[in-house]
Structure formats: C-alpha cells, structure tokens
Amino acid sequence: MENHKKHYIAIIGGSISGSVAANLLANSGFRIVVFEMNALPYGKIEDGLPKWHIKLRNRQIKEIDNKLDHENIRYVPLVKIGRDLEFNDLLNNWGFSAIILANGAWQDREFPVPGIEKFRDRGLIYQNDFIFWFNHHHEADYQGKQYEIKDNAIIVGGGLASLDVVKICMIELVRDKLKEIYNIDEDMFKLEKYGIDKVLESHKVPYKKLNISGVNLVYRKNAEDMPLKSSKDESKASRDKARMVSAKLLNNYKEKYKFNFKPLRVPIDFIEEDDKLKGLVLQKVMVYNERIVPLENETEELRTDLIVSSIGSLPEQINGLQYEFSALKMKKHVDYHVYGYDNVFAVGNAVTGRGNIQESKQHGQKITRRIIDEHLTDDALESWIKKINNSLKETVSQNVESIIEEIRSKDIQPDKIIQSILEKTKDLNDKNGYTTYSQWVQRHLPVRLEEIPKNPKE
Numbered sequence: 027m028e029n030h031k032k033h034y035i036a037i038i039g040g041s042i043s044g045s046v047a048a049n050l051l052a053n054s055g056f057r058i059v060v061f062e063m064n065a066l067p068y069g070k071i072e073d074g075l076p077k078w079h080i081k082l083r084n085r086q087i088k089e090i091d092n093k094l095d096h097e098n099i100r101y102v103p104l105v106k107i108g109r110d111l112e113f114n115d116l117l118n119n120w121g122f123s124a125i126i127l128a129n130g131a132w133q134d135r136e137f138p139v140p141g142i143e144k145f146r147d148r149g150l151i152y153q154n155d156f157i158f159w160f161n162h163h164h165e166a167d168y169q170g171k172q173y174e175i176k177d178n179a180i181i182v183g184g185g186l187a188s189l190d191v192v193k194i195c196m197i198e199l200v201r202d203k204l205k206e207i208y209n210i211d212e213d214m215f216k217l218e219k220y221g222i223d224k225v226l227e228s229h230k231v232p233y234k235k236l237n238i239s240g241v242n243l244v245y246r247k248n249a250e251d252m253p254l255k256s257s258k259d260e261s262k263a264s265r266d267k268a269r270m271v272s273a274k275l276l277n278n279y280k281e282k283y284k285f286n287f288k289p290l291r292v293p294i295d296f297i298e299e300d301d302k303l304k305g306l307v308l309q310k311v312m313v314y315n316e317r318i319v320p321l322e323n324e325t326e327e328l329r330t331d332l333i334v335s336s337i338g339s340l341p342e343q344i345n346g347l348q349y350e351f352s353a354l355k356m357k358k359h360v361d362y363h364v365y366g367y368d369n370v371f372a373v374g375n376a377v378t379g380r381g382n383i384q385e386s387k388q389h390g391q392k393i394t395r396r397i398i399d400e401h402l403t404d405d406a407l408e409s410w411i412k413k414i415n416n417s418l419k420e421t422v423s424q425n426v427e428s429i430i431e432e433i434r435s436k437d438i439q440p441d442k443i444i445q446s447i448l449e450k451t452k453d454l455n456d457k458n459g460y461t462t463y464s465q466w467v468q469r470h471l472p473v474r475l476e477e478i479p480k481n482p483k484e
C-alpha cells in the first residue's frame with residue numbers, strides 16, 4: 027500500500043465514471059488528480075438529465091461528492107484536456123503512472139444532411155446545447171445560448187434522450203400558451219409529473235383551446251425498434267418483450283405529452299427560404315430484416331422553424347489520441363485499454379458513447395479493478411516508469427536532470443516528481459481560487475428550481 031501511495035494517476039473527467047474510478051483507486055492507496063473541464067464534476071447529471079430529475083440528480087451529485095472528497099484525490103476544476111492542457115503534455119511531462127479517460131460523450135453526432143450545418147443555432151439545435159439551455163436558463167447569471175421553442179418543431183432521434191427533448195418542447199409550449207391565453211403561470215415540474223391533460227383539467231382548460239399542433243418526433247424505424255427498454259438477454263423471447271415494452275412506453279409518452287410521432291422517415295435534405303431554415307425533406311423507408319430500406323419515390327416535406335437533432339453523442343476528440351469510426355481507438359480485444367499506450371485507459375461513456383448512469387458506474391468499477399489488478403502492479407509500474415524516464419530526459423529542461431538521476435538510482439516515481447505534480451496542480455487551482463473540494467462545490471452550485479408539487483391542483 028505504501029509503495030502504491032508513491033504513484034499518481036490522472037483521471038480526465040470527474041462525473042459518474044470518473045468519480046467511481048478515482049474513489050476505487052484512492053481507497054486502494056493510489057493518489058489521484060481529477061482534471062475536470064467544468065467547475066462542477068457532475069457531467070451529464072448536471073447538464074444532460076433534464077432538471078425535473080431532482081431526486082435522481084441530487085442523489086448522484088451527493089455520491090460524486092462523497093467519492094471525490096477524499097484525502098488521496100486532488101480535484102482540479104476548469105481545466106479541459108485538449109484545450110487548457112495538452113494530452114501529450116500530461117502524458118509525457120507530468121510523471122503520472124497512468125491516465126484514465128472518463129470524459130464522457132459530449133460531441134453531438136453531426137446531423138446527416140449535407141449543407142444544413144450553416145443553420146446551427148439558427149433553426150438547427152443540437153441536443154447537448156438544447157438540454158444545457160433548458161437546465162440553466164433560469165439562473166440569473168446564465169450567459170449561454172438562448173433558444174425559443176416553436177410549435178411545429180421537428181425532433182429527429184429515437185432514444186430516451188430524444189423523448190426528453192420532445193417532453194421539454196411540449197411542456198414549454200403548454201406553459202407559454204397558458205400564460206398567453208389564460209394568464210396562468212404553470213409549473214414545469216407539475217406538467218412533467220402529471221402530464222398535460224391532468225394539469226389542464228385542473229384549470230378546466232381543454233387542450234384544443236391552446237391551439238397547439240404539437241412537435242413532431244421523426245424516427246427512422248418503428249416504435250418497437252426504439253431503444254427505450256433493454257432486452258434482459260439475447261433470447262428471442264426477451265428481445266420481443268423489450269420491443270413490446272418500448273412501443274408501449276412510447277405510446278404512454280405520446281398520451282401524456284401529446285406530441286406527434288412520425289416513424290419510418292429519414293431526413294435527406296432541408297428546405298431553405300430567404301436564408302432561413304424552413305423544413306426537412308424526409309425519405310420514407312421500411313424496415314426489412316432489421317435494415318432500413320428506402321421506398322422509391324416516397325418523400326415528404328415537413329415544414330418547420332426549428333429542428334432539434336437528438337441522434338446521439340460521441341466522445342469529443344482529444345489531440346494525441348486516435349479515433350476509429352468516431353470512437354476512441356482501443357487495443358484489439360480490450361475495450362478499455364487505449365490504442366498506442368501502455369498506461370492510458372478509458373471508462374464510462376467515453377468508451378461506449380452512450381449508456382445510462384448504472385452502466386457508467388459498473389463500467390467504471392469493473393475496468394478500474396482490472397486496471398489495478400493487471401496494469402498497476404509494481405512490476406508494470408516499474409517498467410513504465412523506466413520508460414517515462416527516457417521520455418522525460420528528452421522533453422524537459424535541464425533543471426529536471428536531477429529528477430532523472432533520482433529515478434535512475436531508485437527505479438521508482440521519486441518524491442520530486444510527486445512534488446512537481448502537487449505544485450503544478452496547486453498553481454492551476456490557485457489561479458481559480460480553489461480551496462477545498464466542499465467549499466468549491468458550495469460556491470459553484472447553481473440556483474435550483476423549487477420541488478415538485480404533490481398533486482396537479484396544488
């Protein structure tokens with residue numbers, strides 16, 4: 027254990043998977059630096075889950091805090107690897123024994139219609155930006171992008187996240203109309219929890235009086251193909267059951283939030299008028315043997331003033347790492363050991379590009395245990411440290427010569443390297459006025475909205 031304590035590991039990203047990895051390593055005697063691009067380490071919990079998930083969010087945030095507020099973990103916020111600090115610098119010049127990527131998937135998959143990108147934030151919005159706006163625009167000091175939801179909006183997607191986008195649109199449209207026509211200030215949490223009809227009933231307002239046509243969810247397959255419920259196993263019976271549940275879930279959502287569902291359509295072009303985005307051209311398709319087959323000469327124009335793309339997120343690429351089919355390139359047959367390096371690993375959404383909280387936690391646990399057992403053994407560390415000695419020798423200036431001498435003589439991560447990691451992280455944290463983890467978090471927690479009312483009439 028004492029020997030392990032000599033070794034510092036860097037973790038990129040402090041949210042679900044990063045905090046699990048950091049805590050497990052810290053409890054095993056390693057010392058950790060967590061680099062986090064935001065002030066708070068809550069990742070998709072803060073900026074991905076829509077803000078009505080109050081209990082889930084608060085529970086997860088508490089867990090992350092409990093994991094990161096640890097004597098063996100040094101938290102370094104507001105440092106984005108690849109922007110504020112180069113990955114190669116971290117790898118070659120800092121002296122970490124290993125680096126674990128837990129940076130999630132923050133790059134929206136590009137909307138697959140050539141030329142439409144010029145309308146980004148002028149009619150075309152991506153899911154990550156959209157949810158960030160929804161979660162934070164009530165804050166007095168919010169300075170991010172501003173969006174306006176349109177009744178005829180098209181949401182392209184098909185996963186659970188796209189249903190969140192659809193829900194946000196419908197809830198906000200109903201709130202706007204209730205205010206505009208009846209001067210009623212309705213609560214967002216209530217509409218989410220009880221559904222549109224129940225809340226309108228409590229005001230004795232029929233839905234049709236609001237004159238809302240409803241947003242359109244465009245999906246390339248059928249309701250039962252949506253990945254809303256995972257199959258228990260690979261058997262046909264389980265898969266059929268999951269498909270049935272997915273279709274049922276979608277139907278419940280449709281009834282509760284009153285949006286339109288347009289299955290079996292794939293966007294192939296956009297409609298532009300006077301330099302404004304005015305709609306999408308959709309190719310009608312069929313699903314044959316799980317494959318999407320276009321139907322000849324069957325297209326449809328769907329006019330709109332707003333398209334929200336919710337077709338998935340990918341890991342944001344970091345200079346110095348290799349990517350394959352938009353995913354982090356891994357060593358053959360191992361889904362956590364990053365290609366090209368002995369001591370770089372990845373956990374959570376950064377590997378899978380998708381998944382849920384539970385999956386990210388389990389992946390973080392399982393992989394970190396393997397990293398400890400198979401890659402952070404004393405032998406592995408020694409041979410890696412010998413390697414870094416050579417690279418240090420080539421890349422750092424004269425005053426580190428003495429450190430290299432020390433490594434040569436002892437064959438371990440020397441105190442001077444540890445001291446240098448401590449100093450560098452302290453410099454970064456001093457710049458931001460960081461004191462302790464709990465004080466920092468308290469200082470940066472955003473304003474939260476009020477709790478959910480107990481019934482729709484409240």
Ligand SMILES: Cc1cc2nc3c(=O)[nH]c(=O)nc-3n(C[C@H](O)[C@H](O)[C@H](O)COP(=O)(O)OP(=O)(O)OC[C@H]3O[C@@H](n4cnc5c(N)ncnc54)[C@H](O)[C@@H]3O)c2cc1C
Pocket residue numbers: 038039040041042043044061062063064066067068069070071074075076105106107108128129130131132157186187190342344373374375376380381382383384386
């Ligand atoms: C709209 C939506 C709704 C969802 N709803 C649910 C739900 O109801 N239930 C559920 O279980 N799951 C849900 N999920 C999924 C769940 O939120 C994620 O799977 C999980 O939180 C991912 O955890 P992670 O640690 O792998 O990644 P992230 O939460 O993305 O964490 C990555 C961390 O790395 C940081 N980071 C990224 N790049 C860098 C960098 N270069 N340098 C430094 N730091 C960096 C980020 O700021 C972040 O803190 C939802 C996701 C979305 C998008």
